[in-house]
Amino acid sequence: MQQVRADFPILDRLVNGKRLAYLDSSATTQKPSQVIDAISDYYRVYNSNVHRGAHTLAAEATIAYEDARTKIAQFIGAGSSNEVVFTKGTTNGMNLISYGWGLNRLREGDRILLTVMEHHANVVPWQIIAKHTGAELVYLELDEDYRVDLSNLDRFVDDRLKIISVSGMSNVTGTIGPVPQLVEAARSVGALMIVDAAQSVPHLPTNVAEIGADLLVFSAHKMLGPTGIGAMWGRPEILEEMDPAEGGGEMITDVRLYESRWAPVPHKFEAGTPPIAQAVGFGAAIDYLDKLGMEAVRRHEVAITRYALDRLSEVPDLRVVGPTDLSARGGTISFELGDIHPHDVATILDQEGVAVRAGHHCAKPLMRYLEVPATARASFYVYTTEEDIDQLVTGLYRARDLFGLA
Amino acid sequence: MALEELYREVILDHYRHPRHKGTLSNADVHAEGLNPSCGDEFSLDLAIADGVITDVATQGQGCSISQASGSMMADAIKGKTLEEVGELAHKFRVMMSIDEGENPVDPARPGAVLGDLEALQGVRKFPVRIKCADLPWTTLADALSQAES
Numbered sequence A: 001m002q003q004v005r006a007d008f009p010i011l012d013r014l015v016n017g018k019r020l021a022y023l024d025s026s027a028t029t030q031k032p033s034q035v036i037d038a039i040s041d042y043y044r045v046y047n048s049n050v051h052r053g054a055h056t057l058a059a060e061a062t063i064a065y066e067d068a069r070t071k072i073a074q075f076i077g078a079g080s081s082n083e084v085v086f087t088k089g090t091t092n093g094m095n096l097i098s099y100g101w102g103l104n105r106l107r108e109g110d111r112i113l114l115t116v117m118e119h120h121a122n123v124v125p126w127q128i129i130a131k132h133t134g135a136e137l138v139y140l141e142l143d144e145d146y147r148v149d150l151s152n153l154d155r156f157v158d159d160r161l162k163i164i165s166v167s168g169m170s171n172v173t174g175t176i177g178p179v180p181q182l183v184e185a186a187r188s189v190g191a192l193m194i195v196d197a198a199q200s201v202p203h204l205p206t207n208v209a210e211i212g213a214d215l216l217v218f219s220a221h222k223m224l225g226p227t228g229i230g231a232m233w234g235r236p237e238i239l240e241e242m243d244p245a246e247g248g249g250e251m252i253t254d255v256r257l258y259e260s261r262w263a264p265v266p267h268k269f270e271a272g273t274p275p276i277a278q279a280v281g282f283g284a285a286i287d288y289l290d291k292l293g294m295e296a297v298r299r300h301e302v303a304i305t306r307y308a309l310d311r312l313s314e315v316p317d318l319r320v321v322g323p324t325d326l327s328a329r330g331g332t333i334s335f336e337l338g339d340i341h342p343h344d345v346a347t348i349l350d351q352e353g354v355a356v357r358a359g360h361h362c363a364k365p366l367m368r369y370l371e372v373p374a375t376a377r378a379s380f381y382v383y384t385t386e387e388d389i390d391q392l393v394t395g396l397y398r399a400r401d402l403f404g405l406a
Numbered sequence B: 001m002a003l004e005e006l007y008r009e010v011i012l013d014h015y016r017h018p019r020h021k022g023t024l025s026n027a028d029v030h031a032e033g034l035n036p037s038c039g040d041e042f043s044l045d046l047a048i049a050d051g052v053i054t055d056v057a058t059q060g061q062g063c064s065i066s067q068a069s070g071s072m073m074a075d076a077i078k079g080k081t082l083e084e085v086g087e088l089a090h091k092f093r094v095m096m097s098i099d100e101g102e103n104p105v106d107p108a109r110p111g112a113v114l115g116d117l118e119a120l121q122g123v124r125k126f127p128v129r130i131k132c133a134d135l136p137w138t139t140l141a142d143a144l145s146q147a148e149s
């Protein structure tokens, strides 16, 4: 993967006079030249609105936009590009679902099953819909090794259960969600099964046909693409049935004064001018990952995570907040270092050129559940090397020195 | 090196041994501050008699900078009049370049103007951390406006 690093111009820069060790890929990944160039090429050569106008630029932009949809569909094993809806990102996708499916179908006493490790994007939309409908949220907890504890699952699987929504991979602990087991549970009672795939599609080979969920949402910026765009995959019957949460141009076939007819799926969910340059960049990111191969991406991340867990275990007073079993986790490692607050750890690491995130990682329910105020988090991707990890460990020793930990 | 200036010994001492920690049963005002982006929390109880802060208690959770700033602030305001505290807060914020003005600290006489609080000057080199140092002071401002009304 040394070859890979050369494709990421930002990795050549210095931060505070030090080599940049970018370990914040769970927040957003860096972008390869191929993605940056594809976006710039769109603006330089064929910038235009899509699905509107007969001129050449409009046709080229429309083709590029729809090509990106096709690439995404193939990348996740969808049956057709019509199963892929462009969104603004995971959060937007989840809200399209909660409003478009939940608002008109949930009734008082219905249940939505989540886990305590969910990102706010997979908690707050459901709280809003629960308020509107009288539905109720229920949660699965974690076991001692930070995996989702399924021993209580049966308690929730009955005819009140209408929605299960779970993260494919936690952005805090790196825990891989128990999607197959939950798909089975959802099927047994006819509940809607949703996967928050913001962290799983970028890091794990994904085939929606094999997974068997109903809906899956993810963001381009966490998989080498630009911000401002994401995708929602849905089973065709579900997308057909689901209501559009937003109305406007592009999503209609006819508008009269008092009612309108929706455009066919996927366009009925894409109101307004979509993020076109971003779609083009998303397509280029998919091309890049396809070339590496997602099996190879996963192998690289398992290797780098194994190395990181080994090196971190040498650091006195360091506690990893996440699974130790490599098959149960991805390359996102949350940790605490003695009594040094994570923000202080992050500031010290930053002076060493190491970029990590500190805080609650948009998962406050999980922080409360784990009884930690915050964690520091190092997260990896295709360009992460052992040298990055070594630099992290050096920085952690510096933090120990500054705080006088013996 | 900037990091040594940021994490001065006196800051770590206040972080690990916060002064006036707890709550007051006879508090006249109570205020709570939260930094939503990082989750740092700070709460403040003040007992006030005849325009003088007669007792202070604080509780909090967060980074060394926010918690040390709160501990030093509690030390600095106890026994002072509300007017003096207003002035102190202004000086602190000017020192931290939160408010405009000329830094009141006299480099020739360290600690003479703002005591231990002067150790927090190193935070200025870390702009994203200034809001950490400021959290107890925005909480104090809230408490003082309650006291006035």
Ligand SMILES: Cc1ncc(COP(=O)(O)O)c(C=O)c1O
Pocket: A026, A027, A088, A089, A090, A091, A092, A119, A121, A122, A167, A169, A170, A171, A196, A198, A199, A219, A362
């Ligand atoms: C697991 C998970 N879900 C949802 C999100 C939200 O993604 P976005 O901010 O791109 O909408 C994130 C990213 O922060 C995430 O890690």
